[in-house]
Amino acid sequence: MPSVSELQEMYEQAVTARRYEERLQEEYLEGKQPAFDISAGPIPGELHLAAGHEAAAVGVCQHLRDSDVVTAPHRPHHVAIAKGVDLRRMTAEIFGRRTGLSKGKGGHMHLYDPEVNFACSGIIAQGCPPAVGAALAAKKRNTDDVAVAYLGEGAISQGAFLESLNLAGLHDLPVVFVVEDNDWAISMPKGRVTDVDDGSRRADGFAVHGDRVDVDDAVAVYEAAGEAVGRARNGNGPTLLEVQVHRRMGHFMGDPESYRPEADAERAEALDSIPRLEERLRAHGVEDDEIEGIRERANDRVEDAIVWAKDQPQPDPEEAYEDAFTQQPEGWPERPEVAATDGGER
Amino acid sequence: MAQVEAPGPETTDRELTMSRAMVEAIRSEMEENEEVFYMGEDVADYGGIFDSTQGLLEEFGHDRVMDVPISETGFIGGAVGAAMQGMRPIAELMFVDFFGVCMDQIYNNMAKTAYMSGGSVSVPMVLTTAVGGTYNDAAQHSGTLYGTFAHLPGMKVVVPSTAYDAKGLMHTAIRDDDPVVYMFHKRLMGLAWMPAPEGPKTPVPEEPYEIPFGEADVKREGEDVTVVTLGLHVHRALEAAEELAGEVDVEVIDLRTLVPLDTETVLDSVRKTGRLVAVDEDYRSFGVTGELLARAAEGALEDLEAVERVATPDVPIPYARPLEEEVQPGVEDVVEAVRAVR
Ligand SMILES: Cc1ncc(C[n+]2csc(CCOP(=O)(O)OP(=O)(O)O)c2C)c(N)n1
Numbered sequence: 001m002p003s004v005s006e007l008q009e010m011y012e013q014a015v016t017a018r019r020y021e022e023r024l025q026e027e028y029l030e031g032k033q034p035a036f037d038i039s040a041g042p043i044p045g046e047l048h049l050a051a052g053h054e055a056a057a058v059g060v061c062q063h064l065r066d067s068d069v070v071t072a073p074h075r076p077h078h079v080a081i082a083k084g085v086d087l088r089r090m091t092a093e094i095f096g097r098r099t100g101l102s103k104g105k106g107g108h109m110h111l112y113d114p115e116v117n118f119a120c121s122g123i124i125a126q127g128c129p130p131a132v133g134a135a136l137a138a139k140k141r142n143t144d145d146v147a148v149a150y151l152g153e154g155a156i157s158q159g160a161f162l163e164s165l166n167l168a169g170l171h172d173l174p175v176v177f178v179v180e181d182n183d184w185a186i187s188m189p190k191g192r193v194t195d196v197d198d199g200s201r202r203a204d205g206f207a208v209h210g211d212r213v214d215v216d217d218a219v220a221v222y223e224a225a226g227e228a229v230g231r232a233r234n235g236n237g238p239t240l241l242e243v244q245v246h247r248r249m250g251h252f253m254g255d256p257e258s259y260r261p262e263a264d265a266e267r268a269e270a271l272d273s274i275p276r277l278e279e280r281l282r283a284h285g286v287e288d289d290e291i292e293g294i295r296e297r298a299n300d301r302v303e304d305a306i307v308w309a310k311d312q313p314q315p316d317p318e319e320a321y322e323d324a325f326t327q328q329p330e331g332w333p334e335r336p337e338v339a340a341t342d343g344g345e346r
Numbered sequence: 347m348a349q350v351e352a353p354g355p356e357t358t359d360r361e362l363t364m365s366r367a368m369v370e371a372i373r374s375e376m377e378e379n380e381e382v383f384y385m386g387e388d389v390a391d392y393g394g395i396f397d398s399t400q401g402l403l404e405e406f407g408h409d410r411v412m413d414v415p416i417s418e419t420g421f422i423g424g425a426v427g428a429a430m431q432g433m434r435p436i437a438e439l440m441f442v443d444f445f446g447v448c449m450d451q452i453y454n455n456m457a458k459t460a461y462m463s464g465g466s467v468s469v470p471m472v473l474t475t476a477v478g479g480t481y482n483d484a485a486q487h488s489g490t491l492y493g494t495f496a497h498l499p500g501m502k503v504v505v506p507s508t509a510y511d512a513k514g515l516m517h518t519a520i521r522d523d524d525p526v527v528y529m530f531h532k533r534l535m536g537l538a539w540m541p542a543p544e545g546p547k548t549p550v551p552e553e554p555y556e557i558p559f560g561e562a563d564v565k566r567e568g569e570d571v572t573v574v575t576l577g578l579h580v581h582r583a584l585e586a587a588e589e590l591a592g593e594v595d596v597e598v599i600d601l602r603t604l605v606p607l608d609t610e611t612v613l614d615s616v617r618k619t620g621r622l623v624a625v626d627e628d629y630r631s632f633g634v635t636g637e638l639l640a641r642a643a644e645g646a647l648e649d650l651e652a653v654e655r656v657a658t659p660d661v662p663i664p665y666a667r668p669l670e671e672e673v674q675p676g677v678e679d680v681v682e683a684v685r686a687v688r
Pocket of ligand 1: 074075122123124151152153154155156182184185186251387416418440444447
């Protein structure tokens with residue numbers, strides 16, 4: 001069981017992540033009213049928010065340290081927050097600013113913070129092989145670091161994931177695959193795209209440990225992840241851990257969700273993990289005003305990050321030509337030299 | 347089906363968005379031929395993230411408008427197999443940037459089977475895919491990759507720029523006995539949430555019609571400079587031509603298909619103007635614009651006075667607006683390039 005202080009930490013991360021997504025939603029939609037135009041408003045591009053996924057982030061990351069590696073998919077904010085990614089610079093990145101984690105080049109699906117070994121890929125399941133690679137590096141170097149790859153339940157039918165499971169199992173690598181099962185892959189309900197209800201059973205075919213947490217509960221995740229991370233740290237190989245979460249918002253902002261029964265959204269609301277975590281705190285004797293204090297701190301932190309980010313400069317257009325290589329060849333990339341051709345006489 | 351002369355866009359007042367025109371052709375082919383079916387992620391209830399299958403589920407049901415797992419190797423390879431059995435599947439790769447997870451099925455199976463079998467096995471399928479940037483979807487969701495697909499022999503490659511072309515090219519694609527990659531630009535589809543420029547929404551005749559592959563379309567006639575392009579940049583080139591009107595008389599050629607490529611129409615124009623500007627949204631190096639310049643040099647060197655190309659520099663597409671705008675070839679870039687060859 002997590003200690004009271006661990007519970008408080010998890011709660012703080014969870015409410016920070018929740019608040020963050022709610023505030024980003026507001027910011028994103030600004031300038032997109034009344035008609036939604038993906039190119040308008042202060043936040044560029046697509047936005048996949050993770051409200052309702054917090055338990056999977058905080059329950060697992062509570063067991064991790066900075067040197068452990070995490071890869072996240074297209075819906076990364078909650079995991080980034082739980083892993084300790086710099087919130088100001090992450091927010092600046094999401095707003096496309098020069099002082100963002102990637103100088104505005106990456107965006108919300110491509111957050112990288114090497115300080116805490118966090119990386120993303122927006123291509124389904126493609127964070128799995130690099131997590132296996134990080135685990136391989138840890139094993140070769142004899143550290144007791146572990147790697148965690150996050151993916152959605154829709155991603156467990158992708159080859160890269162299945163190949164990763166096999167490779168990790170074969171070499172007993174210290175990696176944990178965390179499947180966030182929110183029942184949906186955009187508009188496709190789980191039952192339409194796989195006959196296997198419990199995704200952790202995918203592990204069986206690779207002789208890897210599989211486990212599933214059926215309730216959207218940070219403490220239950222904490223327990224299961226404690227075993228999985230412990231197994232990896234102690235050299236006893238990988239785990240596939242599936243966790244039930246809920247999608248409280250559209251797949252991406254602007255998703256009309258016309259495919260989704262209203263009852264499903266109501267269910268997501270009713271099964272929310274944050275009130276449950278709050279109950280746990282109360283059961284441990286944490287007073288309401290302490291809980292309120294944590295919430296306020298979280299809100300302040302989110303607000304600080306957003307205000308800071310919005311105040312940051314836009315990148316200079318010329319910076320587009322930097323960083324494709326760390327050792328960029330001279331004169332690269334070739335730039336069009338307008339007026340270079342001699343038009344000659346006709 | 348008997349080939350009939352395509353009715354021109356002038357035969358009707360009915361205007362459609364590019365997505366509706368594309369879907370109309372798919373619907374008509376599905377009605378005509380039970381062996382045509384559609385597979386992709388979010389193509390059923392959602393109707394395609396970019397409206398590529400809007401309304402098809404209601405008419406044909408989940409058996410023929412199939413949502414599939416996020417297993418592109420599995421279902422695109424599955425389309426190849428069904429096509430080898432003589433069916434006419436259409437498989438959708440949601441964004442062309444995802445080709446990386448399934449390229450073996452595309453490149454080694456879909457594209458090479460006809461040749462490797464000595465012509466005894468054909469693969470009559472269509473691979474539809476969304477391409478292009480302009481809305482800050484960053485490095486993994488903004489590519490066009492025109493040159494990548496056109497470079498690899500064995501697949502025909504189609505890139506419509508208007509609703510009229512989208513419909514005719516889709517009819518031809520589904521009826522073609524070879525694999526066709528049908529690349530539709532997101533910005534042109536007429537999505538409620540991503541406003542299209544003026545231009546792609548055109549009159550579209552109700553009846554089915556084919557647009558033959560390998561026939562470029564001169565979208566604007568001009569005497570001074572030839573601009574050759576495709577997809578979104580047809581509209582940017584037309585805008586540039588409009589801006590230059592009175593100063594430079596620009597001819598704008600829309601390739602419409604990359605494989606086969608209508609070299610003759612390009613050369614005819616270059617022989618007339620002597621000045622060629624090749625424009626696209628793909629990477630500058632080893633791509634479509636380089637190919638166009640090479641063909642002009644091979645076929646009309648004597649007439650060629652000056653060339654320029656306008657393309658995306660060789661960096662992954664950045665996220666922030668000022669950065670993406672910098673690398674996206676814009677109307678002004680085309681204007682400058684035309685002036686430069688003048
Ligand atoms: C290889 C690949 N195919 C398709 C997509 C488009 N796509 C982005 S998110 C998504 C659904 C993912 O569902 P799931 O893994 O369950 O995660 P969730 O979005 O529900 O968190 C799809 C199909 C992609 N990014 N990469």
